[in-house]
Amino acid sequence: MNNSIVIKASNSPEFLERVLRVCRHRGFSVDSMSSQTEQPQQTLSITLNIVSERDISLLTKQIEKIIGVIEITLSKPQEIKATA
Amino acid sequence: MNGAHFVVQALKEKNVTQVFGYPGGAIMPLYDALYDGGVDHLLCRHEQGAAMAAIGYARATGNVGVCIATSGPGATNLITGLADALLDSIPVIAITGQVPTHLIGTDAFQEVDVLGLSLACTKHSFLVQSAEQLGPIIEQAFEVATTGRPGPVLIDIPKDIQVGQSVAYQVAQLAAKQQILDAQLVEQAQQMISNADKPLLYIGGGVGMAKAVPELRDFVKNTGIPSVCTLKAIGCIEHDSPYFMGMVGMHGSKASNLAIQECDLLIAVGARFDDRVTGKLDEFAPHAKVIHLDIDAAEINKLRAVTLSMTDDLKLVLPAISTNTDIAPWQQHVNDMKIEFANRYDHPGEPIFAPALLRQIAENIPSDTVICSDVGQHQMWVAQHMFVDRPENHISSSGLGTMGFGVPAAVGAQVARPDNMVIAVAGDGSFMMNVQELGTIKRKKLPVKILLIDNQRLGMVRQWQKLFFKGRYSETILTDNPDFVTLASAFDIPGETIVVKSQINAALDRFLNSEGAYLLHVSISEEENVWPLVPPGAPNDQMMESVE
Numbered sequence: 319m320n321n322s323i324v325i326k327a328s329n330s331p332e333f334l335e336r337v338l339r340v341c342r343h344r345g346f347s348v349d350s351m352s353s354q355t356e357q358p359q360q361t362l363s364i365t366l367n368i369v370s371e372r373d374i375s376l377l378t379k380q381i382e383k384i385i386g387v388i389e390i391t392l393s394k395p396q397e398i399k400a401t402a
Numbered sequence: 403m404n405g406a407h408f409v410v411q412a413l414k415e416k417n418v419t420q421v422f423g424y425p426g427g428a429i430m431p432l433y434d435a436l437y438d439g440g441v442d443h444l445l446c447r448h449e450q451g452a453a454m455a456a457i458g459y460a461r462a463t464g465n466v467g468v469c470i471a472t473s474g475p476g477a478t479n480l481i482t483g484l485a486d487a488l489l490d491s492i493p494v495i496a497i498t499g500q501v502p503t504h505l506i507g508t509d510a511f512q513e514v515d516v517l518g519l520s521l522a523c524t525k526h527s528f529l530v531q532s533a534e535q536l537g538p539i540i541e542q543a544f545e546v547a548t549t550g551r552p553g554p555v556l557i558d559i560p561k562d563i564q565v566g567q568s569v570a571y572q573v574a575q576l577a578a579k580q581q582i583l584d585a586q587l588v589e590q591a592q593q594m595i596s597n598a599d600k601p602l603l604y605i606g607g608g609v610g611m612a613k614a615v616p617e618l619r620d621f622v623k624n625t626g627i628p629s630v631c632t633l634k635a636i637g638c639i640e641h642d643s644p645y646f647m648g649m650v651g652m653h654g655s656k657a658s659n660l661a662i663q664e665c666d667l668l669i670a671v672g673a674r675f676d677d678r679v680t681g682k683l684d685e686f687a688p689h690a691k692v693i694h695l696d697i698d699a700a701e702i703n704k705l706r707a708v709t710l711s712m713t714d715d716l717k718l719v720l721p722a723i724s725t726n727t728d729i730a731p732w733q734q735h736v737n738d739m740k741i742e743f744a745n746r747y748d749h750p751g752e753p754i755f756a757p758a759l760l761r762q763i764a765e766n767i768p769s770d771t772v773i774c775s776d777v778g779q780h781q782m783w784v785a786q787h788m789f790v791d792r793p794e795n796h797i798s799s800s801g802l803g804t805m806g807f808g809v810p811a812a813v814g815a816q817v818a819r820p821d822n823m824v825i826a827v828a829g830d831g832s833f834m835m836n837v838q839e840l841g842t843i844k845r846k847k848l849p850v851k852i853l854l855i856d857n858q859r860l861g862m863v864r865q866w867q868k869l870f871f872k873g874r875y876s877e878t879i880l881t882d883n884p885d886f887v888t889l890a891s892a893f894d895i896p897g898e899t900i901v902v903k904s905q906i907n908a909a910l911d912r913f914l915n916s917e918g919a920y921l922l923h924v925s926i927s928e929e930e931n932v933w934p935l936v937p938p939g940a941p942n943d944q945m946m947e948s949v950e
Contacts, residue, residue, distance in 0.1 A: 332517055332529075339521050379700040385526045385546060 320349070321374040322367050322393045328386040329355055329362040336384050337364060346370040346377045361388065405536055405559065406431035408568035409497065412540045413441050415573075418468050420444065420459060420817055422452040426472025427512060429499030431564035433470075444817060444846055447838035449476050451810040453483020454836070456494050458814025460487075461797045462772055462824075464613060466547055467494045467814065473501055474512030477558070478519065482804060485523040487554035489801025490634060491611055493547040494554040496524075502562040503531065516558045525553030530563050537571020551698040552611055581714055583722050591693055591710055592725040598667035598691075600732045601627045604650065604679075607634030607800065608672020608696055610793030614716035618671065621720045622646075625727050628736040630658035632673055633785055634793070634800040641789035645736050651679040652936045653782040656743035659934075659942040661736060662687050669693045672716060675705040676801070685941035695719050745787060752902040753927050756780065756855050757787040759906060763825070763853070764788040766914060771823040772797060772815045776808030776832030779861035782932045784827050806835025809852065813839055816848045823851065823914070830856040830883050840893040843919050851913055852895075852921045854886055857928040865931045868949070870938075890921040897921030 327333055334353050341348055349367040356363055368374065378390050403411070409432055413421070420442045425433040436443050446452040449471040456467030467487075471480050477498040487494040501510040520527035526546045528539045536559070543555040595601055609618050615638050622629060628645035631638060639646045650658040659681075662668070668690040673679070680686040683705060692708040694701070695716060702711040712719050749755035760783050773788055775781045775798040790796045797815055799807040812826035833854055843850050860878040867875050887897045897920060900909045913922040934945035 332521070335518070336521055343522065373703075376700075376704060379702075383698075383700055385542075 319371065319374070320367065320369055320394075322365060323374070323378060323381070324391045324393070325362075325364045325366070325381060325387060326389040327362045327364070327384070328388065329360045330386060333362055333384075333386055334364060337366070337381060340380050340384065341366070341368065341377060344377055344380050345372050403568050404431065404435070404565055405533060405568045406435035406564040407438070408536055409540065409559070409564070410435045410438070410441055412537065413468065416466070416540075416544050418466065421468040421470055422446050422455040422459070422814065423470030424449050424452055424472070424476060426476045426499065428473035428501055428561045429470060429476065429497075429564075431561060432497065432499065432559070443470075444813070444842065446810065446813070447841040448836065449479030450482055450806070451813070451836050451839040451842060453480045453494070453496065454486065454804075454807050454810035455814035455817070455839075455842070456496075457483060457487050457490075457492050458774060458797055458811030459818045460492050460494055460814075461811070462794055462815035462818040464794060465493075466544060467492070468497065469494065470497045472499045472512065473516070474514045476512075477516040478514060481519060481523055484520065484554045484556065486799055486802040486804045486807065488523055488525065490607065490799070491552050492554065493552040495543055495547055496554060496556045498556065498558045499564065500529065500558045500560040503560045504562070506560065516556065520556045520558075523554070524556045527556040527558070529558045530560065533563055533566055533569045536563060536568060541571070541573055551608070581718055583712070583714055583718055587710060587712055588722045591712070591723040594667055594691060594693060594710060595625065595627070595669070595723065596725050596727060598727070599729065600665045601625075601667040601669060601727065601729065602661055602665035602690070603627050603629035604662070604668055604670045604673050605629055605631040605635040605638050606671060606673025607632060607793070609635055609638045609716060612672060612697065612716040614672075614720060615793065617717050617720040621724050624724045626729065626733060627669070627727060628661060628733065630654065630661060632676070632679055632800070633798055635673070636785060636796045636798075637790040637793040640791050645733055647736065647740060649785050651676075651942070652681065653786065653932050653934065654936075654942075655786070656934055656945060656947075657736070657739035659936065659945060660739060663941070663943040665690050667691050667693065669695070671695045671720070672697075674701045680705070681936045681940055681942040752904070754900065754903055754906065754924055756924070756926050756930060757783050759924065760784060760787040760827070762906065763910065763914075766910065767825070768823060771795065771825060772812075772819060774798070774808050774812035774815055774824065774826045776826070776828040777803050777805045778829040778832055779857075779865065779930075779932050780827055780829045780855040782862075783855075786932075805832040808832060809850070810836050810839045810842070812850045812852075813842050813846075813848060816850050817846065824849075825851045825853060827853045827855065829861060830854065830858060830880055830886070831860040833886070834883070837889070840890060840895060843895065844893040847918060849916070849918045851916070851919070852890075853913070854921060854923045855926060856883065856886065856923060857926050857930065858883055859928045861928070862932070864928065868931070869935075869946070886923045887921060895919045895921055897923060899923040899925060901925040
């Protein structure tokens, strides 16, 4: 199943690493992604297109627990131009 | 005030009076600040021992445990302890020194990417990058470690920030959020409970972590609902509570496992459907609707689809959902199973039967004794045959199953509760994994009692080799163990060895009444195994009860 999640978070150098580790460990593949820092609030916006047989809520609930997450929104897969 | 003194001051403000650790190059400024006093430091003899002592301290008190290590190998040695604390949701703060900021990323001496290493074994971790961050990070670390589902937090502090000028930080006083339960969910839960014919409480470690033991006991008293518990929840219910059947799962009691399979409503309280509990997940509690009460929303529907869930504080939820039940036949059935499948201690011959020995000890120790278990067969025998009536009194590496846990955890527990007896129950394999902590016991003159159950084997692995690997005992024979009594004596710890039942009473008298530390080395047969056993991948009602 394909899903897209958009994560807004307080910026920190290792935040992206934390998110990707949780995705892998919980059994979700990142098909494509973009990440950018939004000035001047120093927030981070990450869009992930996710592939997994598992229910996406199993991932979003784990990502919600990462310190610094402000908001997660779930949608259908988006076209992502490679950035990051 | 430099950064290191700032850290010590912050620990004091957080009411931390005791820390465990091991010094080294990048953490020397912090040790210099500790030298001025105000926070007691216990030198453990390995950073892993320090982490596990911090866990023992935290678990014996319900407070935060703090451990300290240097960069590089000091930090990597903490990792197993942090993983242990993560799996068991224990509030631990680990403070590590790091190479100076300008050397990070240069492969400097004793540099390792501790933040990177910590990602998979902490609830959260910080690398302090400026003096301004130090205060807010320490504040947040304690907040993260202790709130919601507790867990370990690591703070990595470069040496230049420890020696540099600190920046004052004013703690923001946050108003406590008032929790309001969802009235509809409460009513629905009450209806499910009152409509159930065979409700069963499946009690997990979250009850103790939430300090909701009184609320749980009131709930059990008011509803009369039978209960089972996980390894970590031992002590949440009084062991002699009428409808309490003990531990559930792979080495759980037969009554517990059968009750799970029969119940029509399973109320999981601070429990997470671990594979060692459920056996074959698809056939776990097959007839039951499930109410799942857990502070961590990520646990809901993770392994078992539930009918109703609440992620509020158990101290509020349990009284709210308490309601009347009409379950006398089910209670009677549970009682019948408890009697029919009660533990038996008849054991022919002279060799010592460890379950009976543990039972005898449990019957002869003060009720406030702390039992710290290592990992293996003896751990399961402790869980099955000893009894405690507070979760703080049973400290066992439950989620991670960390061999070497028992002795350092007992160090932490004894430091935390100097007036209580602390018994470390170890196996000969586990004991050797952190045997250096005998040096910590000697240093602090801790009166830890060590019960070493020795079958000259890695017993649990051997048991599986016997049952599932055709008796091919690959690397589990430890007949070359050291003389443990002599080993203990090198640390000024007296001890003795017993091998037959007739030696038990006199030896226990010396063991339990010794003023200081004592090693009781108990030699048992390698043929003794842990029963019952739910084989891996089997449902819980398919227990093996002997080798035949």
